[in-house]
Amino acid sequence: MKAIVREGRGKDLSNMKVRELPEPKPQKGQVIVKMAAARINPADLSLMKGMPGLKFTSPQIGGIDGAGTILESGDGTSPWKAGDKVFVYRKFSDIGTWAEKISIPSDWIAKIPESMELRSAGSISLNLTTAYDCLQELQPETGEKILIHGAGGGVGFMAILLSKAMGLRIFANCSSRDFEKLKQAGISNLIDYKRENFEDVLREEKMDYILDVIGGDTLIRSIRMKPKVVVSTAYSEVNKLHKAGIEFPAILKWIMKLVMSKYPKTAREHSVELIGQITGPNGKLTNQASALISPFASLVKTGILLSIEQIEKEGFPAKSLGNVISF
Numbered sequence: 405m406k407a408i409v410r411e412g413r414g415k416d417l418s419n420m421k422v423r424e425l426p427e428p429k430p431q432k433g434q435v436i437v438k439m440a441a442a443r444i445n446p447a448d449l450s451l452m453k454g455m456p457g458l459k460f461t462s463p464q465i466g467g468i469d470g471a472g473t474i475l476e477s478g479d480g481t482s483p484w485k486a487g488d489k490v491f492v493y494r495k496f497s498d499i500g501t502w503a504e505k506i507s508i509p510s511d512w513i514a515k516i517p518e519s520m521e522l523r524s525a526g527s528i529s530l531n532l533t534t535a536y537d538c539l540q541e542l543q544p545e546t547g548e549k550i551l552i553h554g555a556g557g558g559v560g561f562m563a564i565l566l567s568k569a570m571g572l573r574i575f576a577n578c579s580s581r582d583f584e585k586l587k588q589a590g591i592s593n594l595i596d597y598k599r600e601n602f603e604d605v606l607r608e609e610k611m612d613y614i615l616d617v618i619g620g621d622t623l624i625r626s627i628r629m630k631p632k633v634v635v636s637t638a639y640s641e642v643n644k645l646h647k648a649g650i651e652f653p654a655i656l657k658w659i660m661k662l663v664m665s666k667y668p669k670t671a672r673e674h675s676v677e678l679i680g681q682i683t684g685p686n687g688k689l690t691n692q693a694s695a696l697i698s699p700f701a702s703l704v705k706t707g708i709l710l711s712i713e714q715i716e717k718e719g720f721p722a723k724s725l726g727n728v729i730s731f
């Protein structure tokens with residue numbers, strides 16, 4: 405079978421090459437999935453660079469998420485059957501979805517809504533779970549107000565659909581080129597981050613929650629708006645790294661905590677609860693999120709597709725972040 409493997413580190417995907425590998429054999433507690441599609445996520449670029457404490461296998465197949473169809477349901481201990489269409493999502497310590505077939509623990513996968521196109525599902529798996537994990541932390545009530553940064557991007561747009569399903573009042577801060585997509589999702593409170601300051605636009609609106617995926621100045625300014633809770637995927641709480649299978653050495657955890665200390669410090673000064681979110685594969689969470697966004701399945705678009713054959717011939721395009729590999 406064809407697979408995209410890591411042949412050296414780099415800051416982009418130029419060292420990821422298409423190779424012929426033996427097909428995976430079913431292992432205990434795992435299912436075999438015929439992959440349909442997998443998004444190129446920011447995490448994939450981090451993985452190309454390598455991370456302290458992260459060991460790669462040889463050959464190392466790339467990719468952390470995607471979607472496909474179950475070919476073999478394993479040792480009979482899982483509820484899955486051949487033909488089921490599923491989201492797949494792996495840990496950083498066990499990546500490998502960029503292949504025609506993969507073997508994956510049965511509790512890391514989740515059911516795709518029937519109304520959703522398989523390739524579209526492959527473009528949202530990690531982001532759907534991450535956005536839901538963030539919103540679960542907030543436990544919002546119907547009618548409460550949420551500001552979502554990066555609302556047109558991977559995590560942000562899933563947070564938009566989930567917040568819609570939860571009946572929240574949504575304010576979206578994003579690039580103006582995503583306005584149309586957000587309007588189609590019924591979002592009318594739109595802020596163009598390149599032209600407007602979200603604090604100025606929302607001067608008269610007290611937010612209950614802010615969901616941030618940008619970090620830096622955006623996260624600090626969000627905390628200063630004094631919502632009840634700010635949850636951010638760009639601020640990492642070191643005690644949650646294990647969820648994604650990341651095991652940093654103690655010294656690195658200490659440095660990370662130090663570098664990020666400005667965020668909790670600002671939160672304490674403004675009496676705001678700040679949650680740094682790290683998400684890992686969790687089939688139960690993804691199933692709940694999948695059921696919630698099911699009515700909005702048609703709003704999930706696949707985006708730019710790159711076939712594995714095209715990548716084999718031409719390599720990855722220079723700007724392929726957010727594109728979706730099709731198998």
Ligand SMILES: NC(=O)c1ccc[n+]([C@@H]2O[C@H](COP(=O)([O-])OP(=O)(O)OC[C@H]3O[C@@H](n4cnc5c(N)ncnc54)[C@H](OP(=O)(O)O)[C@@H]3O)[C@@H](O)[C@H]2O)c1
Nearest residue numbers: 446534554556557558559577578579597617637681682683
């Ligand atoms: N902690 C976790 O477990 C976890 C999981 C998934 C992702 N993440 C992290 O979350 C972040 C977002 O991931 P993603 O896949 O959603 O990325 P993405 O698809 O690139 O989306 C980011 C979006 O933010 C917009 N944006 C950029 N600067 C902005 C600003 N100042 N204000 C408002 N919007 C802005 C971008 O618009 P433009 O098109 O104008 O650039 C883009 O649409 C990444 O850092 C990723 O590593 C963390």
